[in-house]
Amino acid sequence: MKILEIKDVHAKIGEKEILKGLNLELEPGKVHAIMGPNGAGKSTLSKTIVGHYDVEVTEGDILYKGKSILNMEPEERALEGIFLSFQHPVEIPGVNNAYFLRTALNAKRKHEGKEELNAAEFLREMKKYLEMLGMKADMISRSLNEGFSGGEKKRNEILQMLMLEPEVIILDEIDSGLDIDALRAVSEGINMMKDGKRSFLVITHYSRILDYIKPDYIHVLKDGRIIKTAGPELVAQLEEEGYESIEEEA
Amino acid sequence: MKLLDLKQKTVEEAAALLGVDPKAAALERFAAIGLPTKKSEEYRYFQIEKFYEKEYRTLSYVPHPIEEAEKIVITDGMVTHAPKGMRIYYEQCQAMDMAHFDPMYYLGHLLSPHVIKIDLDGDADIEIEHRYTQSGALINYRIVLLNQANRHSTVFESFQAEDISDTLVLYGYDIFVAPDSTLRMVKNQNMHDNQYAMVASHRFKLDQRANAVIKSFDMGEDMGLQLIKAELDRYAHIDAGHLLYLNNEAQRGTVSKIIHRGEHATSHQEAKNILDGHSRGIFDALIKVEHTAKYTKAHQNSKAILLDEKAYMAAKPQLEIYIDELEASHGSTTGQLDPKQLFYLRSRGISEVEARKMLVIAFANTLIEQVKDHRHQEIIKKTFDEAFYRN
Numbered sequence: 088m089k090i091l092e093i094k095d096v097h098a099k100i101g102e103k104e105i106l107k108g109l110n111l112e113l114e115p116g117k118v119h120a121i122m123g124p125n126g127a128g129k130s131t132l133s134k135t136i137v138g139h140y141d142v143e144v145t146e147g148d149i150l151y152k153g154k155s156i157l158n159m160e161p162e163e164r165a166l167e168g169i170f171l172s173f174q175h176p177v178e179i180p181g182v183n184n185a186y187f188l189r190t191a192l193n194a195k196r197k198h199e200g201k202e203e204l205n206a207a208e209f210l211r212e213m214k215k216y217l218e219m220l221g222m223k224a225d226m227i228s229r230s231l232n233e234g235f236s237g238g239e240k241k242r243n244e245i246l247q248m249l250m251l252e253p254e255v256i257i258l259d260e261i262d263s264g265l266d267i268d269a270l271r272a273v274s275e276g277i278n279m280m281k282d283g284k285r286s287f288l289v290i291t292h293y294s295r296i297l298d299y300i301k302p303d304y305i306h307v308l309k310d311g312r313i314i315k316t317a318g319p320e321l322v323a324q325l326e327e328e329g330y331e332s333i334e335e336e337a
Numbered sequence: 338m339k340l341l342d343l344k345q346k347t348v349e350e351a352a353a354l355l356g357v358d359p360k361a362a363a364l365e366r367f368a369a370i371g372l373p374t375k376k377s378e379e380y381r382y383f384q385i386e387k388f389y390e391k392e393y394r395t396l397s398y399v400p401h402p403i404e405e406a407e408k409i410v411i412t413d414g415m416v417t418h419a420p421k422g423m424r425i426y427y428e429q430c431q432a433m434d435m436a437h438f439d440p441m442y443y444l445g446h447l448l449s450p451h452v453i454k455i456d457l458d459g460d461a462d463i464e465i466e467h468r469y470t471q472s473g474a475l476i477n478y479r480i481v482l483l484n485q486a487n488r489h490s491t492v493f494e495s496f497q498a499e500d501i502s503d504t505l506v507l508y509g510y511d512i513f514v515a516p517d518s519t520l521r522m523v524k525n526q527n528m529h530d531n532q533y534a535m536v537a538s539h540r541f542k543l544d545q546r547a548n549a550v551i552k553s554f555d556m557g558e559d560m561g562l563q564l565i566k567a568e569l570d571r572y573a574h575i576d577a578g579h580l581l582y583l584n585n586e587a588q589r590g591t592v593s594k595i596i597h598r599g600e601h602a603t604s605h606q607e608a609k610n611i612l613d614g615h616s617r618g619i620f621d622a623l624i625k626v627e628h629t630a631k632y633t634k635a636h637q638n639s640k641a642i643l644l645d646e647k648a649y650m651a652a653k654p655q656l657e658i659y660i661d662e663l664e665a666s667h668g669s670t671t672g673q674l675d676p677k678q679l680f681y682l683r684s685r686g687i688s689e690v691e692a693r694k695m696l697v698i699a700f701a702n703t704l705i706e707q708v709k710d711h712r713h714q715e716i717i718k719k720t721f722d723e724a725f726y727r728n
């Protein structure tokens with residue numbers, strides 16, 4: 088049983104077709120890495136999965152746990168367990184980071200029929216993860232992503248992932264702009280989430296993060312399609328020879 | 338009375354109608370400017386003429402005994418409650434502004450047999466509640482507020498309507514901010530009774546090195562306009578912020594003139610407007626820098642978010658400058674909620690309604706959080722919630 092199945096998806100942004108018959112299956116408990124040149128459609132793929140308004144799916148289907156999600160609102164997909172760590176998390180001045188995350192967590196808990204956490208209970212939890220990720224305590228009181236450095240934004244995405252406990256986790260260039268310490272902290276956070284059931288889609292340009300988060304599969308995305316799927320050994324070849332060397336598999 | 342009767346009257350005719358001395362200086366000014374029409378610059382976005390045809394019941398303003406309370410309560414134009422030891426007097430206005438731009442400033446003074454004079458002692462921190470119980474009435478009163486040099490006081494204004502339907506309120510302050518002092522005025526307004534209107538015409542005079550902080554939070558319905566004239570002496574500073582959160586047919590806002598007279602004075606004025614339904618927001622604000630006001634710093638900005646395509650924002654920040662040694666800026670923007678922000682929140686499982694509310698409050702919060710006193714911030718946030726879920 089696959090947790091996520093992307094079947095021959097064609098998708099456009101505006102008038103331009105970006106995904107051109109993309110096929111991909113995520114297995115439970117596995118780490119799937121996606122690599123590919125700039126502009127190939129990697130971020131578009133992640134936006135398509137979470138239901139971003141920019142993207143219009145014109146053909147194909149996406150199944151999550153066997154059911155199509157294409158007609159679901161973004162918040163429903165999130166509540167069902169799909170999470171995207173954005174390549175460029177948006178800044179929202181005036182929305183308190185802790186308040187935002189508590190609202191999101193309580194929406195999820197409510198959806199699962201659990202009791203909502205009050206502010207104190209929530210803060211205790213949040214502080215635990217802040218410390219683990221090496222984040223400053225003022226992240227509680229600051230506005231969501233406002234004025235955060237690149238690394239702080241990425242850590243904040245991981246914080247949300249840890250607290251919301253999703254089942255399909257898409258990480259769009261979580262490693263870009265991170266220093267060594269941040270990369271380690273973020274990877275630890277991700278590895279903590281591995282439980283044999285959750286699956287990960289790690290979009291990256293660099294093999295560095297794959298030293299920390301061991302991938303099970305490498306997929307090459309080029310010109311709107313997955314043109315090759317292989318084991319971790321493919322990374323070395325890509326590093327050496329670039330994407331030009333990859334031939335589309337039949 | 339009917340306001341229309343005052344239209345295009347000579348001084349003598351107006352004096353007879355209002356029952357005042359024809360030699361009253363305010364009368365001359367009122368007759369000279371005339372009752373505002375839709376052609377008057379200050380009222381071009383506010384349909385004041387709607388009220389001219391209405392027959393209003395006038396009230397009599399006889400002083401009551403004042404009950405002791407934690408705050409000052411002005412009920413239908415008379416002081417009914419006040420903290421012990423507050424210095425409050427009824428008297429003739431001693432220092433009217435003879436160059437105010439607003440005819441309703443003069444009309445308010447002419448209609449009011451006296452002013453309510455409040456002396457703020459030391460570092461006072463008071464609340465003034467305006468309470469209204471009369472429908473179909475014309476309620477008019479003027480307040481004179483004085484603080485003391487070197488002191489820092491705060492006035493929180495709130496509004497309670499038991500019944501204010503079809504009533505027109507004309508009130509306003511004459512405020513004198515003493516040298517080296519700070520006066521904070523925070524106004525929180527959320528009245529939503531049927532068809533009422535409020536025209537609040539104020540005058541602020543800031544002495545040397547005086548500091549005035551004026552924050553208004555208007556989340557009411559129906560019609561309301563505040564008109565502010567502020568004059569700044571040397572090294573004076575004014576920080577004005579205006580929040581509008583309007584819905585339905587509300588038509589509300591601010592018309593202001595901040596005048597830099599002395600050198601080195603600074604002004605900062607910021608409007609945030611959130612407009613839903615068929616509402617109209619007004620921010621028509623002039624900063625004037627006179628030739629005597631070298632080294633002025635003046636910044637002015639208006640931002641509006643339209644939540645409905647039928648909503649309309651009239652934003653006119655303007656600078657009028659007679660010197661070149663200054664630092665000044667002004668601007669205005671109108672937009673919608675940011676779809677990227679909305680999506681980010683929804684992608685974390687937050688419903689669209691809640692996400693919209695979070696963004697609307699976020700937009701307002703930057704102004705709310707400038708209010709120094711956290712108790713006041715909480716009250717304003719609560720008012721906002723009420724207004725949000727009212728619709």
Ligand SMILES: Nc1ncnc2c1ncn2[C@@H]1O[C@H](COP(=O)(O)OP(=O)(O)OP(=O)(O)O)[C@@H](O)[C@H]1O
Nearest residue numbers: 100101105123124125126127128129130131132141
């Ligand atoms: N909102 C948009 N409007 C117009 N074109 C867009 C938009 N978003 C993406 N595109 C285009 O779609 C194509 C794929 O973009 P996408 O962001 O998915 O690439 P990517 O593989 O994530 O690249 P990178 O490695 O640089 O992040 C690009 O040509 C891009 O210019």
Ligand SMILES: [Mg+2]
Nearest residue numbers: 129130131174
């Ligand atoms: Mg990308």
